[in-house]
Structure formats: C-alpha cells, structure tokens
Amino acid sequence: MAYGPKIIDHYENPRNVGSFGTQAEIKQRKDVGVGLVGAPECGDVMQLQIKVDPATGKIADAKFKTFGCGSAIASSSLATEWLKGKSIDEAEAIKNTAIVEELALPPVKIHCSVLAEDAIHAAIEDYKKKNGIPTGSPEAAAKH
C-alpha cells in the first residue's frame, strides 16, 4: 500500500511508545487511564494510556502500544501527541476525522482512526471510573 509521508514518519519513528507499568500495575494506578481496543484476529489492537496530573486535571503524559498495520500505528502515535497537555474534555472532543485529515489516511484505513478515537474514549472512561467521576458522555455512549 502506498502511504503518505506522515504515516510513514509515524510508523518509522513512533512517538510515545510504552506503558506506565505492567498490566497489573496500571490497573492499580488512579492517575492512569487505559484504553485497550480492537482484537488480535481483526488485525488491530491498540493500547492507549493517559497520565493525568491531579493538580491541573490535564493529561501530563500519554503512551501507546499498537499491534496493527502502519495506519493503526500512525493513528495511535499521533493520538498520543495530541493528548498531551489537553484537559479531559478537550481530549474527549478529538475526532477520528481529524486524524484521517492529518495523516491523509487512505479510505480503506479509516477504521484505524476510528479505533484510535475509541481508544481515547476508553482510556478516559477508565480514568473517570478509577476516580469516581461520572462516565458516559453522550458522545462516547453514542459511538457503540
């Protein structure tokens, strides 16, 4: 598949790869929200983690790991860049169409941007749940 330069760049130099701990550790961390979306047999699994600064309520850091095609890796890499410094509300407003536009994703790869948006919402939901914040913004609920 012929990809544009931005996808190739994120694929070859992915930003913010990693995790804030093992699966067991991050489950315990209240300041970290984890979104794990997709399925191995579908060929895409994204794990997106946000670390929220309790003082400011803003996303201080974000990390990802993705099993998937070049577009899936690029979409989640870009998502982590965008998440940093945003408030929860701002992060929730990130749209998959913006990812499509920024990376110039080909039409058959739109689902990768949808998956990235799902991962963002799942990570936020996890963070809210851990901290007793009411979840289920109407938007996130409508997604599924």
Added chain:
Amino acid sequence: MTNSQPRLPIYLDHAATTPCDPRVVEAMLPYFTTKFGNPGSRNHQFGWQAEEGVETARAQVAKLLNCDEKEVIFTSGATEGNNLAIRGAALMYEKNAAGSGLSRGHIITCNIEHKAVLDPCKRLQKEGFEVTFLEPPRDGIVTVDMVKAAMRDDTVLVTIMWANNEIGTINEIKKIGELCKSRDVIFHTDATQWVGKMPTDVYADNIDLLSFSGHKIYGPKGVGGLFVRRKKPRVRLTPLVDGGGQERGFRSGTLNVTGIVGLGKACEIAHQEMAADAVRLSRMRKRLEDTITSRLDTCAINGHREQRLPHITNISFGFVEGESLMMAIKEIACSSGSACTSASLEPSYVLKGIGVGDDLAHSSLRLSLGRWTTDEEIDYTAEKIISAVNKLRALSPLYDMHKEGIDLSKVEWAHH
C-alpha cells in the same frame, strides 16, 4: 553470516512468478520477427518454421513430464489448464445429463487448492455436480486415505494439487493416482509449483491430466501446458474454446508461438538444472529458517517440515501484524498471509484451512527462493526480518501481555 550487502530490493517471491531465464528470451526472439509465421499455415515456409518451433517445444515439455509429445496441449497458463481439465473432464464424464434432476457426478478436491481449481469446481457444483472439499490437517498434506474415504460410486473426477503454492507441502500424488486408476476415476493435478522443480513422470505417477505454467519455471507469462493422457485410458475433454481445432481440438486458437518456444526452452533448462537447484535452494532455505527460528521466539513454520518443496517457506510470527511487517521489510519482495490492502482483513484461506488461527495467519510471510537467490540475500533477509519483528514486538501490546503471562485467548476483546 556473510558481510557483503546484496543489491536491493531482494526478490523472494518466486512462487508468485519468476524472471525469464536469458536463455529462454534468446530462444524466443527469432519467433517475434523472422520466424513469425502461423503454425497453422501448412503451405509455406513461414508456417513450417513456426510449426517446427512449436513441435520442438512440445518435445521439450514431453521430456520434462516423461510423456508422449502428442499428449501436450499448450494453454495460456495453469488457470486455463485447470479450467479445461476440470470442466472439460466433468462435462465429458458426467453420469447424468444437465436438467435430468439427478446428480451429474461427484468431484473430489481440497479446500487449500488454488482458486483456479476451487472456482471451476464451485461453478460445476452450481450446475449440478456434487463436490467434496477435503480438509487436510495442520501439516497441510492431502493423503490417499483422505481421498479414498471420500470416493463414491459416482465419482467422476479427483483434482488435487501436487504441491501447495503457499506452504509448499507435497501431497500423496502417486498413491492418489493409483487409487483413481483402480477405480476408473479421472485424476487431474495442478502441478504449477511442482513441474520444473521436482522430477515428474506422469505414467509412473498415474496421472491423467496435469496442468502447469511457464512463468513459474523461468519461462514467459501467458503460456502453459496441459498433459492429456492418450492411452490407458485415452482421456477426452469437452473443449472450452471452439474454433479452428488446434491442439487436437482441445484448445482452438492460433498458437502463442513465441510463448510456446519460451516454455519449451524453460522446460529443457529445468530438466537439466532442477536437481542441482533443489539441493542448493533447500540448503539456503534451511539457513534462512534456522537463523530466524533460533533468534525469535513464538514463530512457527507452517505445513509439514519435510514433505515440501525445497524453495518455499511460510513462517508465522506471533504478536506482530502482517502489513506492518511487510512495511518493515519493504526492500524484500515476498508474500504476506493476509490481504490487508482490502477493507476487510482476510487472512489466507490456505493457512486458515489447515487450522492456523486468524491472528497468526495475518502475520505470516511466504518466502520463495529461486535460481539466482544468493547466500548474501538470504542472510540479509534473515537479519531484516529478525530486526523488524523485534521492532514491532516492542510496539505490540500483545507481546507485553504474552510476556506477563496473560493468555490472549482468554482476554475479552472488543470486536468490531
């Protein structure tokens, strides 16, 4: 490990197609310009020259298959050969006529055949034939016992490939041929990956119909051969293309003289060189497989380890995805186990057919070596694949989970 860097990109997709051998091209050239006649022109020298070229090629093909020259039909390739053999035999040997309301006859094939065999069988199924699709186990081998168990009184045709194009496994062709002979059932084999790579003797191997193509054996594209047995039994076929009655009436149309001359030359070269090629390629493949499997965990070679062609390997890598793997080794031309350029990810039906899970089927590579593959290319490829898999595993949440001891099959995934 050799040190010199090979010229890039590296071609390791010889099971898809091969470059033309320069000796083949040289043999073809006069037939484009000076010896351009129609072999059907019986009354002048141009026709005779072309006919001589075609008949020389027919003899070269016959020598490779160990059959009589009259038993070789030239086609446009293995797809046409498979269609003509399967459809032609089914229609000729049907038990009941179309529209009689009765089964027209029974056909046995296998679910990991090439589409050029599966689709003609499925069309016949729609037209009133009954078809059994055998399901080989994880080793990918179709055995005579599997065919025997499926055999019925109304079986008219068995069509089983000699060697599989994705995993290189070799089926029990000689024994299946023997079984078919004893039951008076026509036996066809799609030998596209086999002919020119491994010794073929259609009589000793009890074959009635055998199709193959030129471009898999360093010949040109658009030409192939079909062996149609003429004695014990004399096999008849209903032609797919009617017209001038060329090729004993099996395949009308002016012959593709240049292509046929190239196919003949390719067969002649294969006959002389395949034994040495097989030894060399088998050694190189072992080097490739040993390097990769000794340095990467959770990777598996698909199909039977011994009973397979010397030049094909199919390897699955756990916890990495196929397309990103292909991107990471973009200077190596090979095939992936999934068609992920399409909107829906479709893992290889061959790998699925032998029970490889969708996740592993997606992350499989088929590497196929050829006449000019070098040790430097093999070493470079092995290193490139190892570093690509390691890089992608560092990115893979699944590999982390695996290392933490989480059973991925027990995770509740959010399916899309």
